[in-house]
Amino acid sequence: MAEPERTTERRMRPAPLLFEPSEAAADPEHFFDLESMEDPRELLARATELALAFRAATDRAVEFQAVAAAQLADPRRFDRLTPADIAERAGWTEDYARKMIDFGDELLRGAVT
16 A cells, blocks of 8 residues: 655545446446446546546545544553554554554644644
8 A cells, every 4th residue: 555645736626426326336347337438538538537536535535544543543542552453453564554643643633723
């Protein structure tokens, strides 16, 4: 997993991700109805929107992981977890868990001010 980084640039607003009906999700060839688009311009535009949306979702999810890791490692918690414990729960290395804890602390400090 790549190291988290905070960009100061304003992110492009991605297209909303719409949940697919369960019967469509069961079809491995079905992906947000892209397979049914015949116009390559329309296909490129929608596929690009989806790629941006997934990237934005990934960035947000990583930020939430970092905040959760920082909260779990908070020394004020009576049930505090060590970086090794957090790494094991998240499937990370201990070094990466420490970086995520630090990143989460930065995010939490930024949210407070």
